[in-house]
Amino acid sequence: MPEGHTLHRLARTHRRRFVGKPVEASSPQGRFATSAEIVDGRVLERAEAHGKHLFHHYGPDLVVHVHLGLYGKFSDVKVPVDPPRGLVRLRLVGPTHYADLRGPTTCELITDHEADAVHARLGVDPLREDADPDRAWARISRSRAPLATLLMDQTVIAGVGNVYRAEALFRLGLDPLLPGRALDRPTWDALWADLVDMLRDGVKRGKIETLRPEDDPRMLDAPDRGALCARRVYTYRRTGRPCLVCGTPIAHEKHLARNLFWCPTCQPAS
Structure with missing residues (x-):
């Protein structure tokens, strides 16, 4: 989608x-x-x-x-x-x-x-000028639901899908199953700022590329057909392939009927 x-x-x-x-x-x-x-x-x-x-x-x-x-x-x-x-x-x-x-x-x-x-x-949209991150924080900070659920809930944050969820959580080193109420405010502020930056870059490029400059895209295998919208990414659809930061195989499981990707080392369970 x-x-x-x-x-x-x-x-x-x-x-x-x-x-x-x-x-x-x-x-x-x-x-x-x-x-x-x-x-x-x-x-x-x-x-x-x-x-x-x-x-x-x-x-x-x-x-x-x-x-x-x-x-x-x-x-x-x-x-x-x-x-x-x-x-x-x-x-x-x-x-x-x-x-x-x-x-x-x-x-x-x-x-x-x-x-x-x-x-x-709808929830707050990181790309809209009227976006109020405090409104999303109010929902997240009170929730027992994991971040993997909250970031995909369009009534909390509108516009984030599988790719941006996986990449934002990796870039912040966050356990996808961390309950929202266990997230501290400085980390939320950093997560929100990163979502804004990645989504703005997606508008500019017309595709999703989330690798930071210090991480070499030449380490990536050719993307499979389902990942053509996101060619240079850390975890999305990279199941079993080495993490570009630590080398740990990327993990995958179903979460509420959607695919969840993460690095067990860079995103340790809390």
């Missing part, structure tokens, strides 16, 4: 391509046809992301809300417009580019109130 940097990168691209201009909207697949007719020809006023959610604002009570889920993808193509290929849920056409949305979990036209409700149920 795309992590938060992907949605913020999309929002940035859509602001550049479409905001302030009338947008042609259609649904070649047909599943969003009625809503696309309502939006068609309107000016896109604002595009924003919150965690793994994308919002296009077209004026009072006209918000297109998208969650890509596991398989969703937004293309970005220069005009002229080609005939749609595959199941295109939503097509947006601007003066210079068009974008096709395929396979999202959610693509819906909602009101401002409904959009506010989505924002309200």
